[in-house]
Amino acid sequence: MPTLSVFVDVPLAQKLEGSFLKSYKQDEDPKKMFLAYRVCMTDDGHPWISPVVQKIRLQIAQDPSLNFEYMPVMGMKSFIHASLELLLGKYSEAIVENRAGGMHTVGSSGAFQLGARFLRTWHPDAQIIYITSLQKELHGYIFQDMGFMVYEYSFWDPKKLCMDPGLLLNVVEQAWPGSVLVIGSIGEYDLTQSQWAKLTSTMKRKKIFPFFDIPSQGLSTGDLDKDTRILRSFVSRGFEFFCSQSLSKNFGIYDEGVGNLVVVALNNQHLLCVLSQLMNFAQTLWLNPPTTGARIITSILCNPAMLGEWKYSLKEVVENIMLIKEKVKEKLRLLATPGNWDHITAQRGTHSYLGLNFQQVEYLVKKKHIYIPKNSRINFTCINADNIDYITQSINEAVLSTKDSESK
């Protein structure tokens, strides 16, 4: 009897990501380097881990009182509570009024998956999603998969080499009423008071639902509260929203995928209804979220001494990032690289735009084996004392070479 296969017509899937990293891995040049890692790197080129995490890991492993029973569908309650306070502030009106809650999720993808399912079922008006190009690959596909129309936006102006809040205002002005605006990298939005007032009043008028993405609180300015200032202002302006809060990156436990889908509602009754529906979705997605990461984080957040150590480690990382950026700028100045490079130090966080054009990026990848994404947004923590000279000299060459071709 010939066996007919169910799998016979299944084609090889197109890779969504990773091909860039793959090219890097296949490159045999000894000078090759990859400047687009998602994780924060240390000076010696290893993924950063907050030192306090190692201590907690050991404590957990030695604690005989712990049991490892299934979590409830909602996840670890103490984790949700502690993360919520971290995000909104301990005395947030939403917390005090019992109208903020969360669902412990499998990383930020899990949080977006859960939130998107909810919106598709319970907010049928929201058929259109606006998302920054930077998040498109990671989270945009989640919405696309579910049948949402996904529009990309960017508020990086590649000509003026700066973040332009006007671009965000434009998106909101032109957005469809009832759509969803995914707001990521909020550490980068420097809006004036009047821009703020305009943004929020337009959003309210058009019933645009905010879906925040906070992937690394504390790693933008080094100050946990400052990094969510904008989100908190949405709370005080009476918005209801979702927020994907990811806590893997700012603790350095990347492979644990610890997320929290935060819900801020207008009252406690709404909140309970929304959470109950989210639980139904989570039940079929993963039933119980894995716990190790959440346990590590909760132990740190609930212990003042450890919390202090963690905060200090975040500050160190951010200071180091600023130092690297300053050095890159200074080296380019000493090399007399054409152009102004102030935008490098004007940006915050681990990942920032170098401000190179496509040809220059091509030059770096092809000729210098330095792997940089097309938009030239690199992870500055990948630069260290060992590679900074090669990198800045290469940037200099790239700029000069394209300058030549321009003047030809």
Place this chain on the structure above:
Amino acid sequence: MPTLSVFVDVPLAQKLEGSFLKSYKQDEDPKKMFLAYRVCMTDDGHPWISPVVQKIRLQIAQDPSLNFEYMPVMGMKSFIHASLELLLGKYSEAIVENRAGGMHTVGSSGAFQLGARFLRTWHPDAQIIYITSLQKELHGYIFQDMGFMVYEYSFWDPKKLCMDPGLLLNVVEQAWPGSVLVIGSIGEYDLTQSQWAKLTSTMKRKKIFPFFDIPSQGLSTGDLDKDTRILRSFVSRGFEFFCSQSLSKNFGIYDEGVGNLVVVALNNQHLLCVLSQLMNFAQTLWLNPPTTGARIITSILCNPAMLGEWKYSLKEVVENIMLIKEKVKEKLRLLATPGNWDHITAQRGTHSYLGLNFQQVEYLVKKKHIYIPKNSRINFTCINADNIDYITQSINEAVLSTKDSESK
């Protein structure tokens, strides 16, 4: 400006599970007990952990060479490989011929979620799912959510008080061509050679796709190979299939939700295509599966001494289960409880049918505060020296009380 809420029409979700556990928790009777926990319990009423797990946890916490970078979408490769060998046997033809693979998932729900998505997209003929009533609540809803028709089946015969392979054969005989048969609790299928031949030839003829569910390999007979004998016979009979392999329960790391969606295809090319599509789905579901559980398991499976310790711990658990079952049967005999109770010891695994009817279960729950599911399938590891007398006496009372009402 009055704020209109997106959440205003969202109703409170009906609870799918947990209400039974909730009733138990709300019960204030000091004698109350819950015999339906999903996890394996120790003699002193705590969730069982294989002792070797604690050692590994400590080793991991002390290992300075580990980094905690994001996993690839597929998950931890060494974990997938080791789990696959555990499931199919090291020298399985499917492994040797490079046509068996896996995707590291967030527990068994994650594996079913992933597999169901694949089938919906790439096997549109499969609109109907047959699943045992026992798995309906946990996994049936995943298929239902995606628009599959879900039929329940059971091969426990409540009259004859035994597992009846004939019931399974009936399901397959009557099943729709091209449908999916979820095969769980495979330790319980005692089919004769001719029943086997009939089952598999009917499945092949009707192109019924098998989706196995192996939630606790080793906890049925105490022998890892014996527990997947049936699955392995599907490999040698040239089937292609999916299998949700969950490894949380047999290591006692319940809250890590460690799963593997195993794919057995007819050739390597099919396998690669299927895995590539599964990766696309995983990317939007959780992007990277959490790692701690997989790391613990891989360390154990790849170290012969630790593997030995783990196997020994499984045997101990299974021996203990048999001992509890024997004791329950013996106590019922001494109490002269009407009926034959051999079915208790004839069943394998942690969870087995007591063989009580609905009235008797009602009696135990309402009058004796012993929480037992309606189908009377309990977790025998919840019974220990402290509660066995109360439980058996209560069963005796329940049986006698309904006997009286029957004879009236």
